[in-house]
Amino acid sequence: MNALRAELLKAVTTRLLLWFGLGLLAFLVLVLSIHIGSSDPQDLSRLSTQRSTLAFGGLAAIVAVLIGSLLVTAEYAHGTINQSLLAVPVREKLLGAKLAAALLVLLALAAFADAATLVIAEIWYHGRGLELHLGRDTLAPFLGAVGASMLAGGIGVGIGALLRRQTGSIVAILLWLLIGEGVISAAGDASRFAPGHALGAVVAAHKVGARDMLGVWPAVAVGLVYVAIFCGAGFLVVLGSDAPSSGD
Amino acid sequence: MIEVEHLTKRYRNATAVDDLSFSVPRGRITGFLGPNGAGKTTTLRVLLGLALPTSGRATVAGRRYRELVAPIRSVGAVLEASNYHPARSGRNHLRVLAAAAGISGARVERVLAEVELSDAAKRRVGGYSLGMRQRLSVAAALLGEPGLLVLDEPANGLDPEGIRWLRNFLRSFAEDGGTVFVSSHVLGEMSQLADEVVIIHRGKLVAHQSVSELTLQAAGATRVRSPRAEELLGRLRDAGVEAESTGAGALAVHAPPERVGDLAAEAGIPLHELVAEAGSLEEAFLELTAERNE
Numbered sequence: 001m002n003a004l005r006a007e008l009l010k011a012v013t014t015r016l017l018l019w020f021g022l023g024l025l026a027f028l029v030l031v032l033s034i035h036i037g038s039s040d041p042q043d044l045s046r047l048s049t050q051r052s053t054l055a056f057g058g059l060a061a062i063v064a065v066l067i068g069s070l071l072v073t074a075e076y077a078h079g080t081i082n083q084s085l086l087a088v089p090v091r092e093k094l095l096g097a098k099l100a101a102a103l104l105v106l107l108a109l110a111a112f113a114d115a116a117t118l119v120i121a122e123i124w125y126h127g128r129g130l131e132l133h134l135g136r137d138t139l140a141p142f143l144g145a146v147g148a149s150m151l152a153g154g155i156g157v158g159i160g161a162l163l164r165r166q167t168g169s170i171v172a173i174l175l176w177l178l179i180g181e182g183v184i185s186a187a188g189d190a191s192r193f194a195p196g197h198a199l200g201a202v203v204a205a206h207k208v209g210a211r212d213m214l215g216v217w218p219a220v221a222v223g224l225v226y227v228a229i230f231c232g233a234g235f236l237v238v239l240g241s242d243a244p245s246s247g248d
Numbered sequence: 249m250i251e252v253e254h255l256t257k258r259y260r261n262a263t264a265v266d267d268l269s270f271s272v273p274r275g276r277i278t279g280f281l282g283p284n285g286a287g288k289t290t291t292l293r294v295l296l297g298l299a300l301p302t303s304g305r306a307t308v309a310g311r312r313y314r315e316l317v318a319p320i321r322s323v324g325a326v327l328e329a330s331n332y333h334p335a336r337s338g339r340n341h342l343r344v345l346a347a348a349a350g351i352s353g354a355r356v357e358r359v360l361a362e363v364e365l366s367d368a369a370k371r372r373v374g375g376y377s378l379g380m381r382q383r384l385s386v387a388a389a390l391l392g393e394p395g396l397l398v399l400d401e402p403a404n405g406l407d408p409e410g411i412r413w414l415r416n417f418l419r420s421f422a423e424d425g426g427t428v429f430v431s432s433h434v435l436g437e438m439s440q441l442a443d444e445v446v447i448i449h450r451g452k453l454v455a456h457q458s459v460s461e462l463t464l465q466a467a468g469a470t471r472v473r474s475p476r477a478e479e480l481l482g483r484l485r486d487a488g489v490e491a492e493s494t495g496a497g498a499l500a501v502h503a504p505p506e507r508v509g510d511l512a513a514e515a516g517i518p519l520h521e522l523v524a525e526a527g528s529l530e531e532a533f534l535e536l537t538a539e540r541n542e
Contacts, residue, residue: 079332082298084348
């Protein structure tokens, strides 16, 4: 518990979360404004459109994978991993605490993204004289966004531990999201199992899958497999390597 | 207190520490000396569980660092002064470490006061001077009220005032019964501070002795005074001993007092003074590492 408390304190005592939170908020305002402001009112009244509108909160998952990696790589970038290992020398325990802290922090971030999405959508719908129907169907993506963000955070922690380089991790993640996922779409049905596609399916939260999208629970299972793979590989690398030093 | 047994650490193409063994006794200040690249930092990092040994072991009170029940309550470590998140305040840096060890916030305030950083505690570490960061490192090491302090080149980059502060602090820590193991290549500083020194060179042990023993062994001059100093000088030079007159019947001889005394006795030259002048720690260090280079 002490190690977890320390990791949570680390996460909130720099401005990392503040800047990412503000960036996410600004992005949500932008994309929701474009989406709701430019769509046909009849289309916006449909429950399916409202559901996909509220799924914009799932953008938190993109931020989550970056934050997850930064929670690990920032320690290596600034050398604070040395102090962390002096306080918690059992590396498995330190990494476990980092993962748990990342999941808790990203749960909060996703809840914030959901709340922001709801408020922005309400304001736009109200402004256009439309009603936003809040029910089980339309709110399911909110839970999906929370689940996808936590899974993405877990993957991010694994990538961070695997690469241990801040810039390298961010570049790798962005390249995968912007290019890798697009390229893999050409693989047809199999692309449903790519990390980004699977997390997208978690956000969409459809009980039954489609040809190009998994159902929510299979998608969660695929996401968990990615978390296990990346964290397993990353943690093994950290356990078997020296902490960085500039001395002799 | 500290046991290093047949420790070896190899990197891809280099051996940083080579079958190194020594021990550090409880309740003393032990200096860890060696030229840059000798393997001091690597040894300390293995001791603290930050680097993995290739073979051998380094323990504190018989246990590897990661096996200690409450590590930062047993060992306080001062490593590089750059190991800080620049956006985190000094106080928050200590709060994080305290939280990991289950140490109270009140203790954080006490150590901040002890290292005279209370006024700067709110500021981000990125704006701290090197000396302030070094003090913050010491504060972090003191958080758990440990009985052993391990410091890696703590005087690096400190101004004279900072060095004096550090020296006084370490002395008072040792006077209170604490054990200090401190690496340095600043020999003058170490000769004023340490009770004994471990000297390594190219990863191997060169010497482990008290500072007084070591400086006595160093090639210090023998001071000799005689009413027939000029005659003695000739005799010494004839015997191949390097010597020079320092005036008023006194000579400085680069040989042990026993040799000077024997030569004077053979020649029947009376001596009024025969004193072994101990070399400095610096001389001892340079001599020992030069022997290894040869």
